[in-house]
Amino acid sequence: MAQKTKERADGPAARSVPKPVFTDAEAGALAFPSSTSRHYNYFEPVKLHASVYEDVTVDVQPDPARHLTQGWIYAFANGEAGYPEGWTELRSSDWHAFRDPNEEWEQTIYRNNANVVRQIGQTLENAKARHAFRTWAGGWTRVVERHVGAWMHAEHGLGLHVFLPAQRDAPTNMINNAISVNSMHKLRFAQDLALYNLTLTEEIDGFDGKAHIATWAEDPAWQGVRETVERITAIRDWAEAVFVANYAFEPLVGELFRSNFVLQVAAPNGDYVTPTLMGAGESDAERDLRYARALYTSLVEDASYGKPNRALLEEWLSAWVPRCTEAARQLQPVWSQPPEKPIRFEDSLERSAARCAEILGELGLDLRKEWIS
Numbered sequence: 031m032a033q034k035t036k037e038r039a040d041g042p043a044a045r046s047v048p049k050p051v052f053t054d055a056e057a058g059a060l061a062f063p064s065s066t067s068r069h070y071n072y073f074e075p076v077k078l079h080a081s082v083y084e085d086v087t088v089d090v091q092p093d094p095a096r097h098l099t100q101g102w103i104y105a106f107a108n109g110e111a112g113y114p115e116g117w118t119e120l121r122s123s124d125w126h127a128f129r130d131p132n133e134e135w136e137q138t139i140y141r142n143n144a145n146v147v148r149q150i151g152q153t154l155e156n157a158k159a160r161h162a163f164r165t166w167a168g169g170w171t172r173v174v175e176r177h178v179g180a181w182m183h184a185e186h187g188l189g190l191h192v193f194l195p196a197q198r199d200a201p202t203n204m205i206n207n208a209i210s211v212n213s214m215h216k217l218r219f220a221q222d223l224a225l226y227n228l229t230l231t232e233e234i235d236g237f238d239g240k241a242h243i244a245t246w247a248e249d250p251a252w253q254g255v256r257e258t259v260e261r262i263t264a265i266r267d268w269a270e271a272v273f274v275a276n277y278a279f280e281p282l283v284g285e286l287f288r289s290n291f292v293l294q295v296a297a298p299n300g301d302y303v304t305p306t307l308m309g310a311g312e313s314d315a316e317r318d319l320r321y322a323r324a325l326y327t328s329l330v331e332d333a334s335y336g337k338p339n340r341a342l343l344e345e346w347l348s349a350w351v352p353r354c355t356e357a358a359r360q361l362q363p364v365w366s367q368p369p370e371k372p373i374r375f376e377d378s379l380e381r382s383a384a385r386c387a388e389i390l391g392e393l394g395l396d397l398r399k400e401w402i403s
Contacts, residue, residue: 077207157303180246
């Protein structure tokens with residue numbers, strides 16, 4: 031039988047309970063913006079009040095430079111822990127200052143991509159109901175079969191092997207999210223083109239749904255693009271990979287093919303469907319450029335590292351712009367294949383080069399003539 035608690039004359043005996051000892055190691059000990067406010071917040075919002083994007087994104091990935099006072103809780107076999115800033119040669123006084131102007135988070139990702147897929151699906155259903163594919167010029171059908179189909183490989187390669195690894199290596203959750211969305215845009219667009227290829231195989235007699243494979247692997251016009259994409263996938267510096275893809279490859283090759291070829295040539299050849307898909311890809315690229323512009327602008331304007339960062343970006347451009355330009359020039363034979371040719375290749379390339387110079391100029395960088403000549 032358990033021993034009964036002795037009772038004092040004036041009531042039950044007092045129980046012995048350990049008293050808490052505060053060491054400042056417990057959660058909540060750190061002072062941060064708004065720590066004395068009744069409205070809890072652990073970061074400085076860009077505006078007066080934090081947006082939903084900031085609430086669900088900022089500091090979701092902990093960092094010893096901010097609130098993770100005990101250091102990283104895991105490390106790689108070589109001793110590197112967490113998200114080392116040394117995974118890029120670029121430097122920042124505060125990587126956590128970046129905010130995505132698109133304010134991408136889970137809800138926006140699903141909503142925006144669902145809208146794009148819905149738009150494409152409705153266009154295809156309407157085209158099938160109206161037998162729109164019968165109005166295509168015969169030569170244009172072959173262009174879509176081979177060359178529009180081949181473009182899915184470039185998008186898939188960039189999405190899976192460039193942006194997907196880069197989003198893991200970037201040092202903050204805000205940058206990770208933006209690059210991750212860039213990856214998903216590329217993969218979704220590649221899937222759009224693959225599904226479109228299947229639809230055309232069913233709708234157009236004699237359409238070869240496998241022709242794009244041989245085109246990507248063997249057609250001389252595409253080997254420069256293929257080699258360039260594969261070389262970009264080999265870049266291990268995440269910031270270099272993202273910069274090269276968005277500031278060199280996209281304007282000089284991506285926009286050249288999507289906007290300055292397909293969107294210009296499809297309609298005169300009786301095709302209003304393919305531009306809907308390519309327009310979605312162009313919209314993705316423009317949206318992704320907005321986050322890249324914010325990220326690299328902050329790096330070239332950094333009070334401590336702006337000058338060396340700008341010099342490094344120029345070094346990367348000197349290596350990659352000539353490669354992208356050469357890949358673009360090898361595509362020239364594609365411009366001669368449609369029955370209707372409303373635009374010359376040289377005019378298309380000139381537009382793409384002007385676009386590249388424009389977006390680089392926003393960073394205070396020049397597109398040198400010897401790089402594209």
